[in-house]
Amino acid sequence: MHTEERTFIAVKPDGVQRGLIGEIIKRFETKGYKVIGLKMLQVTDEQARAHYAEHEGKPFYPRLLKYIQSGPIVAMVIQGYNAVAGARHLMGATDPNQAEAGTIRASFAQVKEYNIVHGSDSVESAQREIGIYFNENELFTEGKCMSELVVESLDAEG
Ligand code: UDP
Ligand code: MG
Numbered sequence: 001m002h003t004e005e006r007t008f009i010a011v012k013p014d015g016v017q018r019g020l021i022g023e024i025i026k027r028f029e030t031k032g033y034k035v036i037g038l039k040m041l042q043v044t045d046e047q048a049r050a051h052y053a054e055h056e057g058k059p060f061y062p063r064l065l066k067y068i069q070s071g072p073i074v075a076m077v078i079q080g081y082n083a084v085a086g087a088r089h090l091m092g093a094t095d096p097n098q099a100e101a102g103t104i105r106a107s108f109a110q111v112k113e114y115n116i117v118h119g120s121d122s123v124e125s126a127q128r129e130i131g132i133y134f135n136e137n138e139l140f141t142e143g144k145c146m147s148e149l150v151v152e153s154l155d156a157e158g
Helices: 013-017 021-031 045-051 061-068 083-091 104-108 123-133 146-157
Strands: 004-011 034-041 073-081 117-119
Touching: 004 021, 004 083, 004 123, 013 021, 013 061, 013 073, 021 034, 021 073, 021 083, 021 104, 034 123, 045 061, 045 123, 073 083, 083 104, 083 117
Parallel strands: none
Antiparallel strands: 004 073, 004 117, 034 073
């Protein structure tokens, strides 16, 4: 049986500031992933360090911490088949000029320092990152598909 994956996505502060929240969410929704958690927040220093712990000590690390805290982000959890790799594919490579044409980063960003979107790189990272930004009770997996709603409403009519 194929299991659905969850992944952590964030519209970074430059994406929020540039008015690209809707555009970015739309890319994931129209792919068919389900948004199961969504919030706008100011990243704290503690969250930033936890999120990017793997990059500690790298030359770009201090600037990265500053970047992710430079304004609010829109954090979300999306769910779907193979969602971790699929979301990364939609986002494109870290450097927007290496990213495949049509991806979010290729379409809306110019440099890797301001690449407007984050997505977890593995199921393990996703689980860890979701825990940094969301409580389990902030994730909503219930919800009926349209055909179920239609049948229900027709049944209610009798
Ligand atoms: N980054 C940067 N300079 C670099 C590499 C990365 O500013 O040389 C930033 C960039 O915003 C990137 C983030 O650090 O998205 C995390 O880097 P990673 O290699 O994990 O890239 P990602 O997983 O976001 O594609
Ligand atoms: Mg990464």
